[in-house]
Amino acid sequence: MIQPLALVLYEKLIPGSQLVIRLQDLNYRVQPLADPKQLATIAQSEGPMLIFADLETNHPDICALIAGVRRNPQTAHIPVIAFSDESAESLQAAARQAGATAVVSNTALLAHLPHLLEQALRVE
Numbered sequence: 327m328i329q330p331l332a333l334v335l336y337e338k339l340i341p342g343s344q345l346v347i348r349l350q351d352l353n354y355r356v357q358p359l360a361d362p363k364q365l366a367t368i369a370q371s372e373g374p375m376l377i378f379a380d381l382e383t384n385h386p387d388i389c390a391l392i393a394g395v396r397r398n399p400q401t402a403h404i405p406v407i408a409f410s411d412e413s414a415e416s417l418q419a420a421a422r423q424a425g426a427t428a429v430v431s432n433t434a435l436l437a438h439l440p441h442l443l444e445q446a447l448r449v450e
Contacts, residue, residue, distance in 0.1 A: 329355040330375035335362055335391075337383045341409065341432045345378060348439050366394045369401045376446060378435075379426070381410035381417040389417070389424040396425035405446035409435045 332354045336342025342358070349356045357372065359365060362385040369377060377395065381388050392408065395401045405428075408421035412431040421429045427446050435442065 329353055331355045331357060331372055332376045332378060333357050333359055333365070333369060333372070333374045334378045335359045335365060335383070335388070336378070336380040338380065341436055342380060344436055345409075345439075348436060349378075352440065352443070362388060362391055365391045366398060366401065369395055369404060370398060374404060376443070377404055377406045379406060379408045379421075381408050381421055381429075382414055389420040392421060392426055393424040407435070407442060407446055 332349050334342065334346055334349070334356055336345070336358065346356045346358060357368070357374070359368065362383060365377070379388055379392060385391070392406050395404060395406060406426045408418070408426040408429045409432055410417050412433070418429045428442060430442065
């Protein structure tokens with residue numbers, strides 16, 4: 327059985343490492359990204375099923391990276407689930423504007439992961 331690939335961009339151990347473990351438990355092959363600037367390149371070369379992006383990183387503009395994935399015809403179809411602390415409303419709004427498929431809080435991400443996966447992967 328082939329495991330679908332999920333790219334996970336995060337810096338904070340919680341919820342990032344918990345997300346990686348939960349995805350592996352759901353039979354995803356997970357590739358954490360150490361360098362956010364590689365998101366578009368790796369998404370294009372590896373062809374992931376999903377991308378998860380922590381909005382609260384030291385990178386100055388994660389939302390620009392999400393928009394870059396959306397602009398590329400080879401990666402535009404990949405669902406992007408962005409997550410952050412509930413108080414980061416401006417980051418969440420910017421991620422929606424950039425084209426994130428779903429934007430959720432850290433706690434909702436882990437609590438509702440199977441449902442989020444189902445929604446993000448729904449073909450319309």
